[in-house]
Amino acid sequence: MGVADHQASARAVGPVAYAALTVSDSRTEATDDSGRLIRRLFDEAGHRLIDYEVVQNEPWRIQAAVRRFLQSPAQCVVVSGGTGAGRRDLTIETVAPLLEKALPGFGEVFRWLSYEEIGSAAMLSRALCGVIHGKVVCCLPGSEAAVRLALSKLLLPELPHLIWVASQ
Numbered sequence: 001m002g003v004a005d006h007q008a009s010a011r012a013v014g015p016v017a018y019a020a021l022t023v024s025d026s027r028t029e030a031t032d033d034s035g036r037l038i039r040r041l042f043d044e045a046g047h048r049l050i051d052y053e054v055v056q057n058e059p060w061r062i063q064a065a066v067r068r069f070l071q072s073p074a075q076c077v078v079v080s081g082g083t084g085a086g087r088r089d090l091t092i093e094t095v096a097p098l099l100e101k102a103l104p105g106f107g108e109v110f111r112w113l114s115y116e117e118i119g120s121a122a123m124l125s126r127a128l129c130g131v132i133h134g135k136v137v138c139c140l141p142g143s144e145a146a147v148r149l150a151l152s153k154l155l156l157p158e159l160p161h162l163i164w165v166a167s168q
Contacts, residue, residue: 010161019051019069023082034080041151050074059094081142083126099130131166
């Protein structure tokens with residue numbers, strides 16, 4: 001199957017059902033600007049929100065929310081926050097063991113694009129994408145700039161294709 005065949009099959013996916021999870025010790029639903037941006041960009045792209053939650057940076061809370069979202073009709077779970085190099089940044093370590101297939105290119109391209117915007121500080125940025133039970137899970141840094149970059153340049157342009165491939 002060639003690229004054109006993949007793109008044609010991906011068009012049949014239609015709107016994607018998604019869930020958004022914000023990991024933060026300081027943000028609430030009222031102050032979660034990155035979570036609001038995720039929902040706005042997904043909605044503007046024609047996708048539909050299934051669930052949204054803000055949880056503290058505790059591994060058991062993160063895993064419980066991701067597992068609950070994976071049991072919902074959501075085809076894509078986007079997690080923002082808790083991806084830095086700090087002691088309390090545990091999202092990557094918590095979600096990575098759940099992945100059946102990791103897509104390391106996502107983080108690599110994200111850091112490359114980040115480097116173009118913020119320079120060498122991009123090496124401190126961690127992003128993850130993979131597949132669990134035919135569903136796509138992406139972990140993004142919590143800043144609005146990182147969310148905008150990851151969604152507009154990587155995830156949303158490729159989402160139907162990624163959903164189609166993951167479900168095969």
